[in-house]
Amino acid sequence: MSFPVLEQATELSAALASEQHDAVLLVADFSQPLPAPFADIVATAKQHDQRVGQQPLLLQHADMPGQRLICAPTGALLQDYDDVRSVFDAAAAGTSIASAAGAKKLLIVNAGLPQDERFQDAAGVAYLGACQALYQPLEAREALGEESIETVTHITLVAEQLNIDWLQAVEAGKRVARDLAGTEPERMAPKKFAEYCRQAFAHTAVKVSVIDDVQQLQHEYPLLSAVGRASLAVERHRPCVIRLEYHAPQPQRTLLFAGKGIVYDTGGADLKVGGHMAGMSRDKGGAAAVAGFVKTVAGLAPQDTSVIAEIGAVRNSIGADAFVADEIITAHSGKRVRIGNTDAEGRLVLADLLSHLREDALQSDAPQLFSIATLTGHAALAKGPYTALVPNGAANLQQLAEQLFNVGEVLGDPAEISWSRREDFDFVRPRTKADDVLSSNNGPSATTARGHQFPMAFLTIAAGLDAHNARSDKPLPYVHIDIAGSGVEGGDWQHGKPTAAPVTCLSACYLAR
Known part of the structure; x- marks a missing residue:
């Protein structure tokens, strides 16, 4: 049972210069100032495509790992009812694009998010959102092979603090829950449900x-x-x-x-x-x-x-x-x-x-x-x-x-x-x-x-x-x-x-x- 290995990067510039990534996912409120070098890339792209910053898109850029920058907007997060699910949803949408584009080792960067307790765990939530998007049903994995349909193998988060062990244990649990909940009734008949638990x-x-x-x-x-x-x-x-x-x-x-x-x-x-x-x-x-x-x-x-x-x-x-x-x-x-x-x-x-x-x-x-x-x-x-x-x-x-x-x-x-x-x-x-x-x-x-x-x-x-x-x-x-x-x-x-x-x-x- 596999899902993306999680790693942490504390410095954005070093992470962008690393050869271990083949795509960058920028999860951001694009109405807020963006860090370098994203601000110039996004500004230039907006001159040719008004969708940039409004909906998830892949931009090709030579300075990005794998020449791929996926922009995943959260929208403005200024209302009382806004919450961290906007980060989860944006990360999921962007990760789906990265996977479809052939990326295998994804660097995720959060930017322009409010600095309050509602978003204190935004980096970890982005990882969980990405994993939700990448998950494929048990029946599909057994028929086609995990490696062929779950192709993103690594995710690196740019974050100052990150409990990698906790996040990966949570995702392992969520994967078990998705398998047991979503699998068809004969494959997960009572005794097969029990056998899955024994193996898990x-x-x-x-x-x-x-x-x-x-x-x-x-x-x-x-x-x-x-x-x-x-x-x-x-x-x-x-x-x-x-x-x-x-x-x-x-x-x-x-x-x-x-x-x-x-x-x-x-x-x-x-x-x-x-x-x-x-x-x-x-x-x-x-x-x-x-x-x-x-x-x-x-x-x-x-x-x-x-x-x-x-x-x-x-x-x-x-x-x-x-x-x-x-x-x-x-x-x-x-x-x-x-x-x-x-x-x-x-x-x-x-x-x-x-x-x-x-x-x-x-x-x-x-x-x-x-x-x-x-x-x-x-x-x-x-x-x-x-x-x-x-x-x-x-x-x-x-x-x-x-x-x-x-x-x-x-x-x-x-x-x-x-x-x-x-x-x-x-x-x-x-x-x-x-x-x-x-x-x-x-x-x-x-x-x-x-x-x-x-x-x-x-x-x-x-x-x-x-x-x-x-x-x-x-x-x-x-x-x-x-x-x-x-x-x-x-x-x-x-x-x-x-x-x-x-x-x-x-x-x-x-x-x-």
């Missing part, structure tokens, strides 16, 4: 264990097993739980993650119709993000932060044995769950995973729990391209969501916070004494009021976390993370490139940089 964490300090025995899953993960019930007839589609563990030498906190890994979502008995099934191989984006973050942890090997993750890799198939609405299923937590809609399957998988992690958390140092999922169309509708964070009361006291929000802003992996309210818990209340909680209503989340907040209430109850609220004897901070709007570029779940959100955000928050 081979020769690292991360322990990988897989539960795939059907009887064990039915006993220990009853909600997850119900979702996968109709898949059992096809052996390669059978579900599994993948557990990833990294134990720090001197743990001061433990992060626990549940990842929704629906490798294909037909909707089950509440079948997706009208073309809405296309793209549902990406319904494993939450699990992919969890594995991606753990890959970054493996690369950095933090001394003080342990991580335990459980991923539910399941296919929500349609068939004679499919689970149906109105069933009552007793979860791992002991809570009796009434099924409201079989297309709200991801929260069932997460509830059992979270219940197991709850037990781990009670034995861990300073635990923090998270669920990550492509859970609701409502999150995409309400938050657009932003990750939605829904914290519980214990997490609020520690301001966990605010911390994630703040680092996401400066690293180009932004999120927005949604608060859990009493209406959310009322929405999933039991209507009779036959059950303890309702999984969902029977309408689309996108047209349901508080459609991405009430699932967090369900998860809190179904996983047994309601007994560990902020005022309990053993409070457990918990943040539900919905990436339905941020998980792919442009919100195109069928064709958009996976973004690996929120791997960068989590890494910036919890792993020293």
